Amino acid sequence: MPDFPNIILFAIPFFILAMLLELYVTTKQHIKTYESKDALSSIAMGLGNVFLGFASKALVLLIFFWIYDNFRLFTVPVAWWSFVLIFFIDDFSYYWFHRVSHECRLFWASHVVHHSSEHYNLSTALRQTWSGGFYTFIFWLWLPLLGFHPAMILLQMSISLLYQFWIHTEAIDKMPKWFEAVFNTPSHHRVHHGSNPIYLDRNHAGILIIWDRMFGTFQPELKEEKVVYGLVKNIKTYNPIKIAFIEWVNMFNDAFTGKKSIKNRILYLIKPPGWKHDGSGKVSDDLRKEWMDLKQIEK
Known part of the structure; x- marks a missing residue:
């Protein structure tokens, strides 16, 4: 069993410092992105996700190991090239998980949590599901079947989640063109959180925006169409x-x-x-x- 750290737990102090920095920057820019009750709700959802994550990750590891030990087609070693390979395979899996989570109500029932805020800031990134971890892992079942060690899979899934934290902000307008062409960015992800009809179910990327460009779900952020965050019909609760x-x-x-x-x-x-x-x-x-x-x- 490779001894990989739980990078999400190590990143919690960084999350807190980043939110404080964002609050300072957006206040200087006269951008009102934070609302105290909304931010506290998002943080509560994030804490609940972390606590329930211990149970869901145990279930996921058990199933991944069962497939890996009994049905794997190959044995992928823990090497630099296998981490490059799993980076792309995991991100491809994430794209389809995320897309299906918008196109199938059974998956939307858990994913809607992340879209329920009418504000867009780093605390919104923490607004995570309490139920999705128990069944959305099915989109990654083919990775242990190919022969990737379950610990590698969970590590790469955590890296993807960690990357997506920083893109939940209005403090950054646009990244360099080459970066916007390849990677998911705050601009691309603002579109994803928009309830404007033109922005609905677009930009499902995790780390790489190339999948949206390839499969026809890419939508750039339009200057003439300011993003309205939240749901088509907002739930109006902080509970x-x-x-x-x-x-x-x-x-x-x-x-x-x-x-x-x-x-x-x-x-x-x-x-x-x-x-x-x-x-x-x-x-x-x-x-x-x-x-x-x-x-x-x-x-």
Whole structure:
């Protein structure tokens, strides 16, 4: 078992110092990004994620080791080149996990937590799910199957999470063009957190923005379209319990109450957020098309 450190725990003091620095910088820039109740809710969600992470990581390690010990196709050594390889494979896995988390309501039920703030700052990065760690790991199951050691996988997943902390800020406008072309940046990720129709379900990148460019989900931040943070329909609560589970309650109410066919009940779990069995709902593609049509009429 490789002895890799838990870099997320070591990074907590850095998170605190970075938030204080961001607060100072944005105040100097006259940008109001922090609201005390919202920030405290985000921090509470982050602490809950860390505590529950001990249980979810134990489950994930157990399953990863079961696959690695019994079904791996190769044995990938712990070497410099294998870390380069797992960097790209992990980031590719993250892209599809993140994209599906916006396009399938069962995964959105846990991921919506991260989008529930109407503010955008480094504390928003800490607003993490309490439930997703117990099932979203399925997008990484092919890594132990290929022969990557489970400890390597968890380390790279932590590196990806750590990278994504700094991009949750309005204090940085644009990075150099070459950096914006390859990597996820604050500008790209501001788009991802936007509730504007043009920004919905775009820029799912973890570290590399190349996947969004390759698979047609990239959207640059537009000067003429200021990002409005939050959800299409905001939840309007600072209660961590409600933030963590409100979408689970809403999803199960939609799926298992009222008169619906079994097929439609199942579809409420796998269709995108906003879908309704009677056709009255609108998913992000519908909202984006309406927005584009309106802009075309205005032109």
